[in-house]
Amino acid sequence: MIKxxxxxxxxxxxxxxIRLLSRHPxxxxxxxxxxxxxxxxxxxxxxxxxxxxxLSFVHATPDELACLCxxxxxxxxxxxxxxxxxxxxxxxxKVIDLSADFRIQRADIYEAWYQVHQATDLLPQAVYGxxxxxxxxxxxxxxxxxxxxxxxxxxxxxxxxxKGKWVDPHSIIIDSKSGVSGAGREPIVSSLFCEVGEAxxxxxxxxxxxxxxxxxxxxxxLAGEVVRVTFTxxxxxxxxxxxxxxxxxxxxxxxxxxxxxxYREFYQNxxxxxxCPSNRWxxxxxxxxxxxxxxxFSLDRRLNRLIVFAAIDNLIKGASGQAVQNMNLMxxxxxxxxxxxxxxxx
Numbered sequence: 242m243i244k245x246x247x248x249x250x251x252x253x254x255x256x257x258x259i260r261l262l263s264r265h266p267x268x269x270x271x272x273x274x275x276x277x278x279x280x281x282x283x284x285x286x287x288x289x290x291x292x293x294x295x296l297s298f299v300h301a302t303p304d305e306l307a308c309l310c311x312x313x314x315x316x317x318x319x320x321x322x323x324x325x326x327x328x329x330x331x332x333x334x335k336v337i338d339l340s341a342d343f344r345i346q347r348a349d350i351y352e353a354w355y356q357v358h359q360a361t362d363l364l365p366q367a368v369y370g371x372x373x374x375x376x377x378x379x380x381x382x383x384x385x386x387x388x389x390x391x392x393x394x395x396x397x398x399x400x401x402x403x404k405g406k407w408v409d410p411h412s413i414i415i416d417s418k419s420g421v422s423g424a425g426r427e428p429i430v431s432s433l434f435c436e437v438g439e440a441x442x443x444x445x446x447x448x449x450x451x452x453x454x455x456x457x458x459x460x461x462x463l464a465g466e467v468v469r470v471t472f473t474x475x476x477x478x479x480x481x482x483x484x485x486x487x488x489x490x491x492x493x494x495x496x497x498x499x500x501x502x503x504y505r506e507f508y509q510n511x512x513x514x515x516x517c518p519s520n521r522w523x524x525x526x527x528x529x530x531x532x533x534x535x536x537x538f539s540l541d542r543r544l545n546r547l548i549v550f551a552a553i554d555n556l557i558k559g560a561s562g563q564a565v566q567n568m569n570l571m572x573x574x575x576x577x578x579x580x581x582x583x584x585x586x587x
Contacts, residue, residue: 243268243572246310246334248325249317251275251298252426254339256287257561258314263293265565265579267572271309276300307332312568315339316561323360326384330363335571336384337564343367343386344455354451369459370567372576373511374400379570387567388459390559391417391452391474394485396459397514397534398551401507402489403463407500408547410464412490415456415472420481420525423555431476443475450474481556482525487549500538500547512577513558513566523552530554530585532562557582 247258250273262268273283275298283298284291303325306313313329315322315338322342329336344367345351348358358364368382369375371393379385388396395415402408424432431437445451453472460468497519508514517523517537528535531554539548553559562580569578 243312243568244271244310245269245568246271246306246313247273248303248306248313248315249274249321250283251278251286252316253422253556254560254564255316256283256290257556258316258564259283259287259290259294261557261561261565261579263290267574267578268568270294270296272296272299272301272306274299274301274306303328304332307334310334312337312571314564314568320356323358323363327360327363330366330383335382335568337370337387337567337571338367338385339387339560339564341386341389341451341455343384344369344388344392345458350454350458354454370563371396371459372563372566372570373397373508373514374459374463376570376576379567380573382571385567385571387560387564389452389455390419390423390483390553390555391450391472391485392455392459393559393563394483394534394551394553395456395472395487396463397553398485398487398536398549399460399489400463401503402500402547402549403460403468404507405503406464407492407495407503408489409492410460410466410468412488413460413468413470414488415470415485416475416487417472417483417485418475418477419483419555420477420479422481423483423559424476437476437478440478441475443473446473448472479525481554482529483553483555483559484523484525485549485551487551489547489549491545491547495540495547497538497540500540504536504538513580517550523550525552525554526584526586528552528554528558528584530557531582532558532566532580533584534558554584 522537523535
């Protein structure tokens with residue numbers, strides 16, 4: 242049985258990890274941490290976990306926790322993971338980081354978008370945790386950088402096209418929309434019901450969103466050349482879900498049937514990728530509560546423009562579910578273990 246610690250378990254991704262791991266047949270949660278809720282029972286903070294998790298939150302150091310576990314999930318804000326990951330690794334614990342601290346390979350690029358990196362020596366060890374692209378590297382890794390939610394939908398939506406050089410990599414325009422849980426559980430005005438309900442707006446437009454360097458890093462690796470994108474995120478008045486709509490110019494004459502065949506072949510061994518048939522497009526309501534990524538297409542023949550759609554649950558495939566998927570690979574388990582979730586509908 243894999244013994245797991247969730248370091249920073251009182252946010253949305255932390256509680257989602259508790260929910261998923263509490264039903265995982267090969268994993269046992271040993272400890273969940275929180276400074277703010279130290280001593281409080283998990284089920285008191287998250288009543289939906291009543292009867293699923295009997296633990297109380299503890300405020301413990303990585304040194305105190307490392308001797309208890311085989312894997313540590315770091316569900317803490319950016320800037321904290323880099324200060325604790327090394328402690329777990331030195332004690333032989335595998336680490337899955339859900340922050341951005343190890344996603345970006347170059348420290349100078351990370352520092353331009355976030356802050357000074359305090360663990361640059363660990364960056365070469367980190368594997369980008371997108372199983373559909375880096376499955377074999379994840380299996381042998383001790384430190385996995387769980388991807389961001391927007392990048393997950395975008396990279397999975399574009400990977401086959403860029404890898405196969407089917408599109409112009411310099412034509413990419415991305416329009417993404419996310420539910421409010423993507424902003425985290427901290428009480429901030431912009432996430433209040435009266436601010437979000439019956440509203441729909443763009444934010445961090447004009448190339449300012451922190452996920453841009455992560456997106457460009459991975460798309461460049463797939464394309465084999467430097468890729469720059471226009472990325473505009475929007476906030477939807479729903480609790481969870483991401484829909485990314487991506488516009489590209491084809492590099493050759495293609496049909497929708499060609500694209501569907503390309504994606505089905507590329508993702509033939511990817512259990513969580515579902516390719517929509519022609520004339521049906523992804524809907525966040527069809528992936529809500531699951532680890533699926535639904536991908537669909539539309540070919541605008543009038544303008545010779547390809548449109549790709551990708552939908553995920555931002556808290557599961559975009560965060561905690563993908564982290565469990567990575568754990569399964571790191572411990573040589575079947576990739577879908579504990580993630581056989583039917584989406585919630587309606």
